[in-house]
Amino acid sequence: MATNDQLKALVKSHADGDDPQFYAVAMQVAAKAARAGQSKFAQELRDLVNELRERSGQKARVASIVPFAQPKGELGSLLNVSYPEARLNDLVLTGKLDDRLKHVLLEQRQRDALAKHGLTPARRLLLTGPPGTGKTSTARVIAGELGLPLFSIRLDTVLTKFMGETAAKLRLIFDALAETRGVYLFDEVDALGGDRAAQNDVGEIRRVLNSFLQFLEEDTSESVIIAATNHPRLLDNALFSPFRYGNGLHVA
Ligand SMILES: Nc1ncnc2c1ncn2[C@@H]1O[C@H](COP(=O)(O)OP(=O)(O)OP(=O)(O)O)[C@@H](O)[C@H]1O
Numbered sequence: 001m002a003t004n005d006q007l008k009a010l011v012k013s014h015a016d017g018d019d020p021q022f023y024a025v026a027m028q029v030a031a032k033a034a035r036a037g038q039s040k041f042a043q044e045l046r047d048l049v050n051e052l053r054e055r056s057g058q059k060a061r062v063a064s065i066v067p068f069a070q071p072k073g074e075l076g077s078l079l080n081v082s083y084p085e086a087r088l089n090d091l092v093l094t095g096k097l098d099d100r101l102k103h104v105l106l107e108q109r110q111r112d113a114l115a116k117h118g119l120t121p122a123r124r125l126l127l128t129g130p131p132g133t134g135k136t137s138t139a140r141v142i143a144g145e146l147g148l149p150l151f152s153i154r155l156d157t158v159l160t161k162f163m164g165e166t167a168a169k170l171r172l173i174f175d176a177l178a179e180t181r182g183v184y185l186f187d188e189v190d191a192l193g194g195d196r197a198a199q200n201d202v203g204e205i206r207r208v209l210n211s212f213l214q215f216l217e218e219d220t221s222e223s224v225i226i227a228a229t230n231h232p233r234l235l236d237n238a239l240f241s242p243f244r245y246g247n248g249l250h251v252a
């Protein structure tokens with residue numbers, strides 16, 4: 001049975017609205033019951049706590065989503081927002097990729113603990129691979145697992161004929177990224193740095209790429225930035241560097 005102290009702690013945490021503490025004490029009661037040979041009761045209590053924890057976790061997720069408004073004004077034409085429910089189990093991954101992805105998720109989940117040691121989690125990912133190999137799906141899973149909104153950047157509307165305009169649009173996106181923590185997906189990012197584009201107007205596209213790289217380097221937000229491409233060879237080498245170094249990860 002629960003001790004008097006445990007009962008008091010349960011009542012107090014309930015009054016404080018401190019759910020984690022409430023469940024932790026309930027787990028202690030279950031552990032004590034198990035030690036006293038009441039294994040059936042102990043298991044029932046553990047199951048109950050786990051079920052309630054999961055339910056309150058889902059509520060917390062919904063609550064954290066509500067404050068994120070749809071991107072407004074011009075930003076609305078540059079970003080699509082979604083709240084994926086995708087999970088790691090939805091992906092079929094080789095062992096190496098599975099490990100890397102789990103590592104990224106772990107670091108993101110432990111970012112407060114890392115910060116205490118002056119470290120930052122991996123937050124820039126470059127996904128490369130042929131069409132249909134799961135690049136977009138991976139971005140959805142990362143957002144789903146972390147309970148973050150997924151903002152997909154519409155590069156077709158970001159890129160205009162006018163370099164100044166494109167840079168201003170990129171700035172809007174990077175401002176949003178610093179303001180609202182989320183997973184930001186630059187799909188088909190080769191459009192920004194590819195040789196294909198460079199053939200048209202070398203000087204212009206170089207400047208677009210440079211401003212993108214500069215925004216990337218300057219960004220110290222808590223958002224996760226994912227760039228995806230089918231044409232890794234087309235990418236200017238410079239594009240890879242902020243992903244490789246600066247807490248980056250190249251997932252091929
Ligand atoms: N590794 C994988 N595990 C599970 N499903 C996958 C995987 N790769 C692809 N799929 C499935 O194939 C479909 C296409 O995948 P996805 O859109 O993620 O590919 P992509 O790499 O983004 O392709 P594209 O380069 O054409 O954008 C999705 O419906 C996804 O569910």
Ligand SMILES: [Mg+2]
Nearest residue numbers: 135136137187
């Ligand atoms: Mg895709």
